[in-house]
């Protein structure tokens with residue numbers, strides 16, 4: 001084991017992330033002894049200029065109670081800062097995900113290393129307003145949150161005034177709205193036009209490119225940061241299955257792509273409107289693979305086109 005930036009990293013996760021330099025002695029001959037670490041890619045939040053690493057973490061599968069499942073998720077949260085990631089996306093509506101993250105970050109003592117984003121309730125009676133939003137602070141065991149998002153527009157006009165007050169009181173640093181279905185895009189754009197938000201969150205991947213038609217250009221035009229959900233095609237999505245048994249194309253190496261996850265993620269974060277993709281994972285090995293997509297070269301416009309053509313032919 002090596003200790004990097006306070007995180008325990010195994011040889012496997014470290015090499016998978018493409019982080020090699022300065023640790024060759026600690027890792028021994030299997031490490032890329034001479035290669036310097038590929039630079040971490042960051043993007044600015046347009047409303048402030050604060051920079052975020054382009055690969056974060058989605059946690060809609062973190063609502064677990066089994067001790068072994070909890071330990072696996074805690075390991076992800078322990079290793080993430082050392083690999084360069086900071087953005088965690090959770091939600092009131094992801095079962096016990098907020099509770100699990102709050103407990104793990106408390107035990108690890110590393111809350112300060114993360115940009116913590118959650119969301120207002122996605123269903124049910126919203127008349128509780130502020131008290132419902134307060135529950136997220138309690139469950140996450142925090143006094144302040146980096147980003148609070150309206151989840152799929154549920155309770156928009158009830159929650160937004162509450163969130164605007166919380167931002168004014170500096171309890172929440174940024175505000176946002178999320179969606180993940182094409183059918184909701186027209187209402188989503190209408191809502192974004194009515195409220196001042198710093199972030200929007202939308203589904204986008206090489207297998208699902210509709211957000212690039214109107215939502216991503218809208219974000220660029222209005223100066224709104226973009227979090228991308230389901231960048232790997234979704235937890236129950238078909239994207240990995242579609243490439244099972246196939247090698248990543250040789251030409252993708254020109255963008256430092258070494259796995260299918262990195263192919264999918266580098267496609268997403270090479271869109272100029274995207275601030276950060278939030279791939280969901282419950283495994284440290286997949287975390288390292290995904291964080292590896294946040295370093296090195298990105299596909300240019302010609303390679304992005306080639307990726308789309310490749311995908312459409314799969």
Ligand SMILES: NC(=O)c1ccc[n+]([C@@H]2O[C@H](COP(=O)([O-])OP(=O)(O)OC[C@H]3O[C@@H](n4cnc5c(N)ncnc54)[C@H](OP(=O)(O)O)[C@@H]3O)[C@@H](O)[C@H]2O)c1
Pocket residue numbers: 057058059060061089090151152178179180201228229230231232233234235236240261278279280281282283285286287289290
């Ligand atoms: N409306 C909304 O606001 C909304 C909707 C959907 C999602 N979200 C957010 O977006 C996040 C991401 O979406 P998602 O988790 O549904 O889908 P996703 O990130 O596209 O895909 C997650 C799936 O990919 C697998 N995976 C992750 N890394 C991998 C790797 N390197 N190699 C192979 N498989 C890998 C995961 O399995 P393992 O766990 O085994 O790694 C999981 O099955 C969510 O967690 C949530 O935070 C928001």
